[in-house]
Amino acid sequence: MPSHNILLINGPNLNLLGTREPHIYGSTTLRQVESAMTTRASQNDMFITCFQSNSEGDIVNRIHQAREEGVAGIIINPAAYTHTSVAIRDALLGVGIGFVEIHLSNPHTREKFRHRSYLSDKANAVICGMGVYGYFAALDCDLLARHTRLSHGPSVSHQVPDLASQSHEEAPRHAGRVPNSSVDLPSADGQGSNAALHDSSNSSLEAATSGPELTLGPDPTAPINPSASASHPGVSSAEGTTDIPQISWAQPSSNFGDFALFIDSMNMPCGSNGGLFADHPALALSPHPLFGDINEQQWHNHQQPSIAPLNIDTESTSTPRLFDEFSSTFPSFEPPSKAKHEPWRVTQQDWEHLLGEIQTLTSIIPPDFLLPSRHTMTRYIATYFSGFHRHLPFLHLPTFVPTKCPVELILAMAAVGAQSAFDNDNAVMFFRTSYAIALERLRNRKAQLRDRRFPTEDPSIPTTARSGSQDRMWPGPTFSTPHMPSGPPLNQNEPDRFNPVSIAQTLLLLMAMATWGNSKAIYNEAIGLQNILVELMREEKLLEPRDHRSEHTNWAEWIREEGFERTVGIIFCFFIFHTIVYDTPPPILNSELNINLPSLEISWAARTEKDWQETRKKAEPEVAFQSCFSHLFAKESEANNMRPKGCSSLGGYILILALIQHIYFLREMAKRKAPFDQGPAPNDIADVEQALKNWQHRWYMDPESSFGPGSPQGPISFNATALLRMAYIRLTIDVGHWRALNTHDGEEIAASIHRSPELEPSHKLTRAALYSAHALSIPVKIGVNIVARNQAFAWSLQHSLCALECAFVLSKWLIAIQHRSPGVPLGEDETRLLTYVTDMVTEADSGYHFDSQSELTATLPDLCIRVVQIWAKLLSGVAVWDVVRMIGKALGAYGRILEQQWGKPDTAKTSLQNVMN
Numbered sequence: 001m002p003s004h005n006i007l008l009i010n011g012p013n014l015n016l017l018g019t020r021e022p023h024i025y026g027s028t029t030l031r032q033v034e035s036a037m038t039t040r041a042s043q044n045d046m047f048i049t050c051f052q053s054n055s056e057g058d059i060v061n062r063i064h065q066a067r068e069e070g071v072a073g074i075i076i077n078p079a080a081y082t083h084t085s086v087a088i089r090d091a092l093l094g095v096g097i098g099f100v101e102i103h104l105s106n107p108h109t110r111e112k113f114r115h116r117s118y119l120s121d122k123a124n125a126v127i128c129g130m131g132v133y134g135y136f137a138a139l140d141c142d143l144l145a146r147h148t149r150l151s152h153g154p155s156v157s158h159q160v161p162d163l164a165s166q167s168h169e170e171a172p173r174h175a176g177r178v179p180n181s182s183v184d185l186p187s188a189d190g191q192g193s194n195a196a197l198h199d200s201s202n203s204s205l206e207a208a209t210s211g212p213e214l215t216l217g218p219d220p221t222a223p224i225n226p227s228a229s230a231s232h233p234g235v236s237s238a239e240g241t242t243d244i245p246q247i248s249w250a251q252p253s254s255n256f257g258d259f260a261l262f263i264d265s266m267n268m269p270c271g272s273n274g275g276l277f278a279d280h281p282a283l284a285l286s287p288h289p290l291f292g293d294i295n296e297q298q299w300h301n302h303q304q305p306s307i308a309p310l311n312i313d314t315e316s317t318s319t320p321r322l323f324d325e326f327s328s329t330f331p332s333f334e335p336p337s338k339a340k341h342e343p344w345r346v347t348q349q350d351w352e353h354l355l356g357e358i359q360t361l362t363s364i365i366p367p368d369f370l371l372p373s374r375h376t377m378t379r380y381i382a383t384y385f386s387g388f389h390r391h392l393p394f395l396h397l398p399t400f401v402p403t404k405c406p407v408e409l410i411l412a413m414a415a416v417g418a419q420s421a422f423d424n425d426n427a428v429m430f431f432r433t434s435y436a437i438a439l440e441r442l443r444n445r446k447a448q449l450r451d452r453r454f455p456t457e458d459p460s461i462p463t464t465a466r467s468g469s470q471d472r473m474w475p476g477p478t479f480s481t482p483h484m485p486s487g488p489p490l491n492q493n494e495p496d497r498f499n500p501v502s503i504a505q506t507l508l509l510l511m512a513m514a515t516w517g518n519s520k521a522i523y524n525e526a527i528g529l530q531n532i533l534v535e536l537m538r539e540e541k542l543l544e545p546r547d548h549r550s551e552h553t554n555w556a557e558w559i560r561e562e563g564f565e566r567t568v569g570i571i572f573c574f575f576i577f578h579t580i581v582y583d584t585p586p587p588i589l590n591s592e593l594n595i596n597l598p599s600l601e602i603s604w605a606a607r608t609e610k611d612w613q614e615t616r617k618k619a620e621p622e623v624a625f626q627s628c629f630s631h632l633f634a635k636e637s638e639a640n641n642m643r644p645k646g647c648s649s650l651g652g653y654i655l656i657l658a659l660i661q662h663i664y665f666l667r668e669m670a671k672r673k674a675p676f677d678q679g680p681a682p683n684d685i686a687d688v689e690q691a692l693k694n695w696q697h698r699w700y701m702d703p704e705s706s707f708g709p710g711s712p713q714g715p716i717s718f719n720a721t722a723l724l725r726m727a728y729i730r731l732t733i734d735v736g737h738w739r740a741l742n743t744h745d746g747e748e749i750a751a752s753i754h755r756s757p758e759l760e761p762s763h764k765l766t767r768a769a770l771y772s773a774h775a776l777s778i779p780v781k782i783g784v785n786i787v788a789r790n791q792a793f794a795w796s797l798q799h800s801l802c803a804l805e806c807a808f809v810l811s812k813w814l815i816a817i818q819h820r821s822p823g824v825p826l827g828e829d830e831t832r833l834l835t836y837v838t839d840m841v842t843e844a845d846s847g848y849h850f851d852s853q854s855e856l857t858a859t860l861p862d863l864c865i866r867v868v869q870i871w872a873k874l875l876s877g878v879a880v881w882d883v884v885r886m887i888g889k890a891l892g893a894y895g896r897i898l899e900q901q902w903g904k905p906d907t908a909k910t911s912l913q914n915v916m917n
Ligand SMILES: O=C1C[C@@](O)(C(=O)O)C[C@@H](O)[C@@H]1O
Pocket: 012, 013, 014, 077, 078, 079, 080, 081, 082, 102, 103, 104, 105, 106, 107, 114
């Protein structure tokens, strides 16, 4: 017997779904939605009753009836009554049943009269702009749990601070909850449901997490679902809201089911200023109409399906957008109506202060250093905050004050900002200057520490008098020239003001510049900087356990502690990037990281102590990285107990990189065990697969998680999805050194990929190819041209690195099936994936004219060439970081090699028709 009843109500005109304004509402009919929902619900021990009416009174009556029936929760698309009906609002409040309000479209992007809802402030969750996918999301238990937590804060959620200690008994109960109910939908008044639910002895916690799984990618443990139709992959749906792919919901965890679900969950960019554009400063077309009244928050709402936003105004503190100033005002004698909070602005006073500081350092900085004008400095710092900072936010923007920032750090920020603004020469100049200052500070620090540890020498001689060049413990910059002597100690007068965290932040930014930057001159510094940074972290004990901040910490202390944890966590992540790019062992091991996971971005962005306190009320207690990481490996049954405890986007990001590190070491160990690399042992693979699954549950629990790059809370959780895909691929096959990224040469990388041995067709390989196809389908769905022309994907290094791995795997898979032994037919999974890839390439082809010698013909080689060409095209935009351009070039070159190999007219090509029959 189903453990609870759900009522689905659809309001006026929704009976016309399928034919009604399909560009807005899609072409799926109401009957299709209802039947898919019914199946989906029944698989998860739920019973759903569907009701549609065009009459307000009937809807009110149906809601009243729900109370008699013991309905546990209502999912309602009130349609036009959303904007008018006090009666429906009162009915929902009257029966006290919790409800999720849902809209296919995003009313906030439409006519003004649709912006107001009579229900939203009482709903447990509001889902809009996700097309029909929103209905399934509403049904998903994780989502319910998530919104329960969001709407009601930790008091009704899971407050056990230590995941390890969670058990069924300890699982907190929602206020007003009826014992033995299996899922709580808190009532509309926020007090919890009093609807009696049927037989279940599970805790709400367990039930809330054992429902249908929405995965961020294909579920590696599930068999590929043969019953799902691959000919409707969902990539060819109309713009606007999306259609349900014709998949069978009877297999919710199947690869294709999840895949299609994922794809359909992507919010399409609306109009010409889609969410993608919001992500990059250099191409950020101003979202504001010149005279319009749209505010920034509304703009952000356009980008995203809105899911239960927290009511904190962080916009005033949000990252700068480059063209804001220029887009909204004409010259006027009127004073500005509202003073803007722009901490990145370098005033004349700030500039003079900075210049003064730099002048005291002339003996150690490159002589050709020239401090640009304050406007240019403002531009660089603003660009830093609107670009890099959104991806890796370790500085506290709301309280940032240029003059309080150590000079080497502000110069490092300017270096990254100049790089992002394509001012390469200035970027290198800032890099060198900041590097020289940071190293000098480190040398002096080292000398101090040495004197403390070995105080036997004559103390009357000051440290610096003894520290000649032979005493240098920290290496000098490798670009150092005779005109850069060691210079006087920087901290001579304030020896105790050495701040290891800001030095670490400086080195982190410089390392990012050197790793991804555009200058050969500083490229070689990357690994050297890594070593310096690791030594600093160990020497200054930044990796050791600390007393964690208590609940009562004030804002200033919290900022300091949180900044520390973010800095250390992001450095840890960066080292794993190096592992991904260079295939070198990570210098900080998972087991050494002793931070608490960072908190929500909304707390980090809060501008005032009051706002911060508000956000803290909604936040979960902090969790230690170590505890979270080990619990990722909990078995399914144990994991259920802790799933509702989501973590922040940045926390999830750190965890997924830790899993990539874990996979790296598993592969390394496997290399020693077997004469041929068989990859990790099956039980190790199973453990990691479980961990990746658990990670996805956490991702869903994160109230700030987002499928797109334009989220108001930043692109971190979106970037983490690329890392998830990379983790799955790396778990399945070894792509490592074949990418030859350390050569930094597109042609060589292409040649190396091409040279790499062919892979044997196998289930494992097909699975890896599925993840790769999944990755490609996202930009194809958005449109190859639109993605190529803006930098949302390219900005994210994670996505471009992942692109390379995906192109590698998918092309190798296509080659493998072309070369499989004659007479061996394709398996069912392979056939379906091949159909899928063909559909996708055809879709991409229709929108983009490829500069290719060969037409897309129905042969495997042509398909393979096209797949690589699409990836190359996607990464061919104007990228900030050289490494992204390099990957684009490498893929272009790889496509050309394949064309040369197969492009000749007399080459025997395997036709798709033949392989599929
Ligand atoms: O009828 C509808 C449908 C709708 O609720 C939606 O699902 O997007 C949005 C409403 O504004 C509109 O009146």
